[in-house]
Amino acid sequence: MYAQILLPLAVGTTFTYTVPPELAARVKPGVRVVVQFGARRYYTGIVTALSNTPPEGAGQLKAVSDVADNTPVVLPAQLKLWQWISSYYMCTQGEVMKAALPSGLKLESETTLLRNDDYVPSAEEPLTPIEADICRVLSADKGYNILAIEKALGQRALMRPIRHLMQLGAVVVRESMTHSFKPRTEAYVRLAPALFTEVALHLTLDALQRAPAQHALFVNYLDMAGVTAAVKLGNAQMLKPVTRHDLCHAPNAATALAALKKRGVLEVYAVETSRLRPSVAERAGQDAPMLDKPLSTEQQRAHDEIVAAFATKEVCLLHGVTSSGKTEVYTQLIKETLARGEQVLYLVPEIALTTQLTSRLERVFGTQMGVYHSKFPDAERVEMWQRQLTPEAFPLVVGVRSSLFLPFRRLGLVIVDEEHETSYKQQDPAPRYHARDTAIVMAHQLGAKVLLGTATPAIETYHNALSGKYGLVRMAHRYGGVELPEIVVEDVKELRRKRLMKSPFSPRLATEVRKAIEGGGQAILFQNRRGYAPVLECKACGWTPRCTRCDVSLTYHQRLGKLVCHYCGAQYSVPTQCPACGGTEMRDMGYGTEKIEDEAAKAFPDARMERMDLDTTRSRTAYERIIHRFASGDTNLLIGTQMVTKGLDFDRVQVVGVLNADQMLGQPDFRAYERAYQMMSQVAGRAGRRGSRGLVVVQTKQADNPIIDYVRRSDYEAMYRQQLAERQAFGYPPFSRIISIYLKHRNDAVVDHAARHLAALLRPHFADGMLGPDRPVVARVQMQYIRKIMLKVPLQFTPTSVRRTLLAARDVVHGFDVYKSVTIYFDVE
């Protein structure tokens, strides 16, 4: 027997191996096998097909070394989807496999392993001698790969014992992402049960009079946990969970807490924060309104129209203004789908959204819901994957784009929330897929429906909806009859001329923020740049520090005390002297969120502010905490990058400031205006969601830019018409498909020649539809020089024929020895 095997490689399609008779019964499509590839390397591969005849021209074939599963871990439908992705987005199926499977499911020679010292061997299942040897070689903090273990033990074929050790939990895969780690447990503080009476509390407070720090901390705790009210009603269930982190803000709080513990006043306990379920912190975090309320008339109409649209269409767009209550409509549809015994995949663009959303959905769906996230430790992702193959599969999966790779056996509905979000598109590495578009294909393959929801649809989506390809359902009003916020535009150019811009906040914005805070409300300030200042400059000669590996200036990060390259992540110390002129004075130019934070501290000294950007949210719990503190009113001024624009639902935000609209309008991309509109409307949508009407202040030097006017009038339709006209005039999507071709090499001349050569081959096919080769704005990243060719592919060209042309042209270029080492890849749409 011969097996076609897919390996997680960037070359080729599948590889043929022979199946030894003793393994034949277990080798089936979808099971994992271990095979040797090259002289020393072992990989876990997936069997895609079996046959009795050897492929033509096959020489000496290697045999499958081992079979890892008794039942398939990848379903036929998944293999089909991988095939589509690899073909449409022009990468290998191996690259799709690599992205789709959690590391723990695709053990290979290079996989780095750690020993888990928390593992206790059980008496029923003692380790075999070889397993014990492997554990001895491994360490708990320094990773070893399988090749290294083989070498250390002078023994080969260790995949099977290693896999068994992983099943036992004795060995774990080291995560490649350094920021992905989420603590397993979180510390919580609670009142000693004996003190749960009014009398006991009074006595305790009296006793603490002479220990002011402890007294203060205790009062804080009573407040945060809502003890007084709970004691009054004699209901300990009402106590709110308080994390140690949230309680211990003040400098000596930890010491005070330790003392209170010793006195037996407070207790500290650990809560396991499982990744498959929303954490306790999330669930307890907010007094968020319950979901599962009766739908309003408008929501009910939208729901009915969606159901009707699904009778004839596979995809439906729900275009509902911010705070129209789209989530409740989704909830209703999810319930109906689950009731039919079908599964629902609820896609969200980013982690920021999952925090609030999962706690809202959890109240309705409880244990029926699983959450899947690329930031979860690998072991948890493996657990979820395997669970989804069993009858215990979660019927509802909430997750980011990679969750569409999970196995689904009876998918009925996919919801793509905030479908316009750019984070649905994977940039690097391959597969460079778009999760919304892939979800539509997947749903089609599985016979499921797709609901796209947003207040600001992508131009392409809206076009598809208007043309009748998708159903279109609208909700034009906010839930509860709250008005959309008032949006005022502040002309920064004019204010500067009049010398009224004394800070990054216009006088109007500053006044409104102050008013909101003084009145017990909240405000959000949006600046789409992290760090302190985007540019540092020598005062004397204008020299600016740049990354040595990339062609960009470095961003000054004051909190870190470093200069950081936002392209490759490299950090540099801040120069004390200018290397060009010897000058010793540097000035920073422009504003990042750190500097905005400093300026806000001066302008709004009474505000309790917090910053939310990539730097303050390295761990998942950090997000949760920031959002939780803002939702609960502990903080009242949130400063952040585009993270603050996304789908968050807060009650008391009265004012939103867009500090620099020009930065978004100035991006060199045909989608820049569309994105600027979406980002501004979305952040504006955080204002005044409950009760009184909110206010949004947009600061710009381009007050007469039409996009600014569309934002001000909340006129999506006008923005759409104007952008569509431009797209048509210049032949951009939806009137063409865009394929960008990137070429990278360490030598500028080599990449330049390769790009010209490739362009010459492609020009006859695409003529005017080809732009470039050009140097992109950042023309060198990580020592690699870059060229870009952009193709506007006419819609009548089939993806298959275009793919054939492009891959052939790439092969021609790679056929020249000088160009062999040039990286060439495609980015579709």
Ligand code: ADP
């Ligand atoms: P969107 O996703 O459209 O921006 P949300 O779903 O977040 O809007 O809803 C906005 C707010 O209105 C939420 O706080 C939600 O709880 C509330 N809400 C929406 N629909 C209802 C309903 N039918 N009953 C009670 N509250 C609702």
Ligand code: ZN
């Ligand atoms: Zn200088």
Ligand code: ZN
């Ligand atoms: Zn760099």
